[in-house]
Amino acid sequence: MDETPPSADGVAGQDDAEKQDSTGQDSEGQGDALPAMVNLRWYNHAEAAATAKFTVVARRLPALILQALRLAWRAGPADTVTTLTFNLLSGVFTALGLLATTGVLEALLAAGPTPGRVRAALPSLLLVAGAGVARALLSAAAGWAEARLTPRVQQRVEMELYEVTSRIDLASYDDSEFYEALTRAEGPGSTAASEVVSSTVDMVTGATSFAAAAIAITTLHPVLLPLLLVTAVPEAWAAVRVARSRYLMMLETIAPRYHSVILGNLMSTPTYAGDLRSYTMQDLLLGQYRRVAGIYRDAQLALARRNVVTRLAGNAGTGVANGVVYAALGVLLAAAWLPLAVAGTAVLAIRTSRGALSELIHAVNSCYEEGLYLTDYTTFLRIARDHLPAPAAAEVPCRFAEITVENVSFTYPGADRPALQDVSLTLPAGQIVALVGENGSGKSTLAKLLAHLYTPSAGHIRWDGVDLATVDPQSVRSHIAVIAQDHARWPMTARANIVLAEDGDPDRLGRAAESAGTDEVVADLPRGWETMLDRRFKNSHQLSGGQWQRVAVSRGFYRDAPLIICDEPSSNLDARAEHTLFEAIRRHMHGRTVILITHRLANIRHADVIHVLENGRVTASGTHDGLMAAEGTYRDLYLLQAAAYENAGDTEEPAHRL
Ligand SMILES: Nc1ncnc2c1ncn2[C@@H]1O[C@H](COP(=O)(O)OP(=O)(O)OP(=O)(O)O)[C@@H](O)[C@H]1O
Ligand SMILES: [Mg+2]
Known part of the structure; x- marks a missing residue:
């Protein structure tokens, strides 16, 4: 130069x-x-x-x-x-x-x-x-x-x-x-x-x-x-x-x-x-x-x-x-x-x-x-x-009856305070478990530990008693579908962005696309499923933030995994797409366990259990009714959101909830 x-x-x-x-x-x-x-x-x-x-x-x-x-x-x-x-x-x-x-x-x-x-x-x-x-x-x-x-x-x-x-x-x-x-x-x-x-x-x-x-x-x-x-x-x-x-x-x-x-x-x-x-x-x-x-x-x-x-x-x-x-x-x-x-x-x-x-x-x-x-x-x-994961011969069971989080703490490298402290939870199979809390309370960090992307600094996460620290990480990850808050926008075609492979099962792709309204997005693309989704390429198409989120959700649904982790899956979705998504989560369950993180609390009213995180600790757990009955962060946050609807003269609760 x-x-x-x-x-x-x-x-x-x-x-x-x-x-x-x-x-x-x-x-x-x-x-x-x-x-x-x-x-x-x-x-x-x-x-x-x-x-x-x-x-x-x-x-x-x-x-x-x-x-x-x-x-x-x-x-x-x-x-x-x-x-x-x-x-x-x-x-x-x-x-x-x-x-x-x-x-x-x-x-x-x-x-x-x-x-x-x-x-x-x-x-x-x-x-x-x-x-x-x-x-x-x-x-x-x-x-x-x-x-x-x-x-x-x-x-x-x-x-x-x-x-x-x-x-x-x-x-x-x-x-x-x-x-x-x-x-x-x-x-x-x-x-x-x-x-x-x-x-x-x-x-x-x-x-x-x-x-x-x-x-x-x-x-x-x-x-x-x-x-x-x-x-x-x-x-x-x-x-x-x-x-x-x-x-x-x-x-x-x-x-x-x-x-x-x-x-x-x-x-x-x-x-x-x-x-x-x-x-x-x-x-x-x-x-x-x-x-x-x-x-x-x-x-x-x-x-x-x-x-x-x-x-x-x-x-x-x-x-x-x-x-x-x-x-x-x-x-x-x-x-x-x-x-x-x-x-x-x-x-x-x-x-x-x-x-x-x-x-x-x-x-x-x-x-x-x-x-x-x-x-x-x-x-x-x-x-x-x-920094490579230690070789481990053990594999996790394909299906589990329960995931347990035992006294887990986690500090990011170089951080001066832990993002999670002494968290203990049980996630029974087939349930929808919601994690709620204010920004920075540790929800995504806990989700990443459950996805085995990070290893706890202390404590254990077990699948039916098998400590994840002792198993091959790839084997755990292949049993988990993650819809991440900061999901990847792969510079690939629409199809590849969901199936993440050279080819894929068309029926499964169709169902996954339907669940988040991605089918509507793809129908409008100039080359349908084969449209390249990265504007650096010729003849490509740039999706909007919400359209990308639909793609990310369909990617999670495409993977046939017993554990689905959804971190803010609807933050960019319009009301109709959000409704479709939560309907789909309910339909898609079939014995799967869903971990759901969202700030839109109306969406988790009917979750089986809700854990409230504050400063990296679980401070309350229970059903919506149980948490509403007690004084606490959940009740405060929920009432704050509900008041926003009431103030707008909309006393109806949002229709799309679990
Ligand atoms: N990669 C990282 N390195 C260092 N610290 C991090 C990293 N990611 C998150 N943190 C810190 O860990 C804490 C918990 O972050 P986390 O992303 O889990 O919060 P969250 O509950 O998901 O928040 P939000 O509602 O904003 O998504 C925060 O204090 C954040 O600053
Ligand atoms: Mg987060």
């Missing part, structure tokens, strides 16, 4: 940029040069890489190479072997070609008529050409094998990551540190894997070519090797400087760049489009964007200048080193310690080695940099595996 973001006045941000230090923070401590949402976590590694000493890099390198080879081997053993072997063989031909060059030069520089010298040079010339062709073919084959390998490495690490992230405890997502580690592993972490493999292959290629040139040159004359190493010193110095300078440029622009992406998204994605206009946030966001863009632009210019100087210094150093080497070669020639043909080959070998060395140093640098991000990935996978 090298584009300079648009800037209305062209100079905005200049002053701000001057105050920035290399981390993008306000160096005068005012802290507002970048708005607070900027994410600086990637700096950890950026700084580590930019300040890394050669010894640190060298120490870490063997482990990284091993890790890269393991990744490559697991993704494609044949391609790993091919790319490494062919690169090594290509090095052998580089050495052969160089040695054969001496023969060519010797023949051409010998005394005698030109045609004769050319004829004498022919065999060596053929050898040089043959070695060149072989090297080119081997390099191409090695490149092809590498090109096949890296996408597979990438796919493998992504699959491994998503296999874990889709199975870890739901509570892991509530732990902000864990979630941050996940985003790091998913972003730069997983893309680093293929980069590390590529760099390792480049390292092998560079090292092989360098070794080939070194061997060839030593064979020609032992004194030439130290000369080669003399050219290597400034070359290495220059390459490290250039790589580090480039890396610093990336480091210094990452925060404003990242921030401008966030701001750009806020101004261009549908999620924020409505609020942005309603609250006239254009000027605020555009102003921030202009400021960040200015910082980004100025940082880039300053670093580009620094980069040019570094390159100049590097090239000058290389030039001086070359001069020294050529002068030394001249001395050797003048003293007749070196034949002219050997000196010519030495010049070629030095040039070959210089290219190889550049590649090698760049590969080492990149392997180290990317290795830091790869460590994020591997560390996350190690931590995440501890």
Whole structure:
């Protein structure tokens, strides 16, 4: 991303940029040069890489190479072997070609008529050409094998990551540190894997070519090797400087760049489009964007200048080193310690080695940099595996007579107080059990514990005496239908949103759709059941909030489960759909147990039992009549709602209740 973001006045941000230090923070401590949402976590590694000493890099390198080879081997053993072997063989031909060059030069520089010298040079010339062709073919084959390998490495690490992230405890997502580690592993972490493999292959290629040139040159004359190493010193110095300078440029622009992406998204994605206009946030966001863009632009210019100087210094150093080497070669020639043909080959070998060395140093640098991000990935996978449910062979019974909640408490990760405290309930099969209470009283949390999405911090939930903590979570979940308060809006077709599979049972789908009025919604869709319900796709359709809720309810009804958990299933439904839904819940029962959470208390008047939650505790339980007979929260809330109807002159109770 090298584009300079648009800037209305062209100079905005200049002053701000001057105050920035290399981390993008306000160096005068005012802290507002970048708005607070900027994410600086990637700096950890950026700084580590930019300040890394050669010894640190060298120490870490063997482990990284091993890790890269393991990744490559697991993704494609044949391609790993091919790319490494062919690169090594290509090095052998580089050495052969160089040695054969001496023969060519010797023949051409010998005394005698030109045609004769050319004829004498022919065999060596053929050898040089043959070695060149072989090297080119081997390099191409090695490149092809590498090109096949890296996408597979990438796919493998992504699959491994998503296999874990889709199975870890739901509570892991509530732990902000864990979630941050996940985003790091998913972003730069997983893309680093293929980069590390590529760099390792480049390292092998560079090292092989360098070794080939070194061997060839030593064979020609032992004194030439130290000369080669003399050219290597400034070359290495220059390459490290250039790589580090480039890396610093990336480091210094990452925060404003990242921030401008966030701001750009806020101004261009549908999620924020409505609020942005309603609250006239254009000027605020555009102003921030202009400021960040200015910082980004100025940082880039300053670093580009620094980069040019570094390159100049590097090239000058290389030039001086070359001069020294050529002068030394001249001395050797003048003293007749070196034949002219050997000196010519030495010049070629030095040039070959210089290219190889550049590649090698760049590969080492990149392997180290990317290795830091790869460590994020591997560390996350190690931590995440501890968040996977423990393997459990036991299964819950398909049907149960009773679910018991025994002294259950639950605290969300990082929360300073429990969301549920010492809750004990019994849910007999075939009953409708309602949970009521004010916002934040713990109803959804209890529902999620009953759905086995969270594990209690203390206490037990048992199905016919079988503790859910001891059974395979998948087996429990497959017996539960959850209509969640924050249900998912899957970017799939209407059919797939309910059956959650490639195909499905049409009769069951019909019944499930009828129960929540989803059939009416689907009848109006341009492609019926096959309509894609996500506006990011072509020919898709966007449902309203209530229509989505109907789909979510039908999804719950489609699953033939003995336990149905309905968390605010009618909060967005119109009166007719709500009526249909509660009728359907009654009809759908057939011995199933229903846990119903709703703020519309008229809907649960005839529930078998109502539990009232307050501050994470069950403070009252009973039937509607029983709870109304006593003073308490339920009675207060119910009368408040009833009064709203009476005040509106509607003394009739709502018709749709259980
Ligand atoms: N993912 C979470 N991480 C941390 N705390 C949470 C999380 N979800 C809920 N809480 C907290 O737990 C408490 C209970 O929340 P819960 O969602 O169970 O309430 P609720 O009774 O369902 O409320 P509502 O009627 O608004 O749906 C609240 O204090 C809430 O802030
Ligand atoms: Mg809730």
